Amino acid sequence: MHFDYVIVGAGFAGSVLAERLATQADKKILIIDKRPHIGGNAYDCLNEDGILIHQYGPHIFHTNSPEVVTYLSQFTEWRPYEHRVLASVDGQLLPIPINLDTVNKLYGFSFTSEELADYFASVGEPVKDIKTSEDVVVSQVGRDLYEKFFRGYTRKQWGVDPSELDKMVTSRIPTRTNQDDRYFTDQFQCMPLHGYTKMFEKMVAHSNIQLMLGTDFKQVKDELSYDELIYTGPVDEYFDFCFGKLPYRSLRFDHQTVDVEDYQPVSVVNYPNDHAYTRITEYKKLTGQEHPKTSITFEYPQDEGDPYYPVPRPENAALYRQYKQLADEQKSVHFVGRLGTYRYYNMDQVVAQALTLYKKLVGADSLQEAINS
Numbered sequence: 001m002h003f004d005y006v007i008v009g010a011g012f013a014g015s016v017l018a019e020r021l022a023t024q025a026d027k028k029i030l031i032i033d034k035r036p037h038i039g040g041n042a043y044d045c046l047n048e049d050g051i052l053i054h055q056y057g058p059h060i061f062h063t064n065s066p067e068v069v070t071y072l073s074q075f076t077e078w079r080p081y082e083h084r085v086l087a088s089v090d091g092q093l094l095p096i097p098i099n100l101d102t103v104n105k106l107y108g109f110s111f112t113s114e115e116l117a118d119y120f121a122s123v124g125e126p127v128k129d130i131k132t133s134e135d136v137v138v139s140q141v142g143r144d145l146y147e148k149f150f151r152g153y154t155r156k157q158w159g160v161d162p163s164e165l166d167k168m169v170t171s172r173i174p175t176r177t178n179q180d181d182r183y184f185t186d187q188f189q190c191m192p193l194h195g196y197t198k199m200f201e202k203m204v205a206h207s208n209i210q211l212m213l214g215t216d217f218k219q220v221k222d223e224l225s226y227d228e229l230i231y232t233g234p235v236d237e238y239f240d241f242c243f244g245k246l247p248y249r250s251l252r253f254d255h256q257t258v259d260v261e262d263y264q265p266v267s268v269v270n271y272p273n274d275h276a277y278t279r280i281t282e283y284k285k286l287t288g289q290e291h292p293k294t295s296i297t298f299e300y301p302q303d304e305g306d307p308y309y310p311v312p313r314p315e316n317a318a319l320y321r322q323y324k325q326l327a328d329e330q331k332s333v334h335f336v337g338r339l340g341t342y343r344y345y346n347m348d349q350v351v352a353q354a355l356t357l358y359k360k361l362v363g364a365d366s367l368q369e370a371i372n373s
């Protein structure tokens with residue numbers, strides 16, 4: 001059979017494009033994924049105890065883009081959820097992002113917000129040109145808070161010191177002088193009411209879309225007949241690593257079910273300094289599910305394994321630019337998504353990127369038009 005588009009990857013990038021092209025432009029689509037399921041890294045499923053878990057670590061949806069919310073709301077209802085994270089530091093569980101309560105509890109102070117702002121100004125180390133992930137934090141909150149909350153976590157998570165990582169990594173985490181303990185401040189923060197996988201099932205349920213799961217594109221590409229290719233896997237792999245390997249950081253997920261109803265006070269607890277794992281997630285606190293047992297996941301960062309995180313460092317950005325140039329020369333191959341464009345993107349950013357590519361493919365004038373067309 002001949003397809004208008006073959007799409008490699010059934011995650012957000014691939015599924016959004018398949019849905020748009022099939023339902024709005026009447027294109028015949030084949031989605032291929034080497035995993036045995038749709039959803040990419042956002043895949044969730046019931047485990048053997050019937051508890052909904054995220055197979056590839058905690059996925060919390062948050063965005064400031066009304067277009068992305070409008071688009072995804074066609075495929076799911078939402079459960080309001082504001083993410084809160086505690087970090088285990090010096091024997092206490094303290095709010096992260098660092099806020100007024102974090103500092104007062106850690107040091108036994110009773111600062112007001114104004115006093116905390118003065119304190120940050122006194123301990124923050126002036127950095128002329130903020131370039132690295134160390135610069136960002138040390139300049140805002142000083143060395144002690146940096147060491148306690150960021151240095152160890154970042155070294156574990158990325159395998160390099162924050163001084164060797166682009167500033168965008170730790171810039172994801174703000175510093176606050178008030179008591180706001182939410183991880184995100186985005187206008188829209190919700191979880192898909194019945195989970196991510198149910199949402200993906202609705203996106204790809206169309207007679208123009210065929211799925212080929214558990215199949216590596218490399219193994220079948222010569223047998224396929226199609227006009228255009230949309231590729232959401234690692235861009236360096238597509239080009240047989242011709243300029244060398246782009247580094248990705250991986251994780252090992254240790255999923256466990258424990259025979260208690262309630263394991264920890266919030267859905268995610270970070271361990272910046274102790275243990276080989278970075279964080280423990282308790283899913284029922286994300287999903288709202290009630291169950292006499294509870295499921296948790298420990299995340300152990302590692303180099304080898306599925307590519308989860310592009311590593312934001314100047315030399316990696318330079319290497320990616322070489323691949324990007326080659327990618328731009330392929331007129332009937334389109335690279336998109338976190339791996340396809342080597343970007344540390346959240347889910348909403350990937351959805352927006354995919355809608356933008358759709359718009360380009362069909363010549364729509366705006367994101368709104370891409371959604372409504």
Ligand code: FAD
Nearest residue numbers: 009011012013033034040041057060217233337338346347
């Ligand atoms: P993926 O979801 O990675 O999909 C790519 C797919 O391509 C994969 O399924 C892969 O199997 C397939 N593939 C690759 N190569 C081939 C091949 N050769 N043949 C066939 N198939 C192939 N974002 C948030 O907004 N909030 C969060 O809380 C959040 N938490 C995260 C936690 C973790 C641990 C991780 C790793 C990511 C998190 N993200 C979060 C980011 C989010 O996962 C991504 O933004 C999003 O899933 C990217 O979608 P994608 O389609 O680009 O890529």
Ligand code: UDP
Nearest residue numbers: 087096149150153154157169170172173270
């Ligand atoms: N980070 C940290 N300590 C924390 C939380 C985050 O040092 O308690 C740093 C770390 O480098 C991490 C980055 O901030 O990789 C971004 O954190 P985020 O929670 O956004 O990571 P993700 O959910 O993408 O893994």
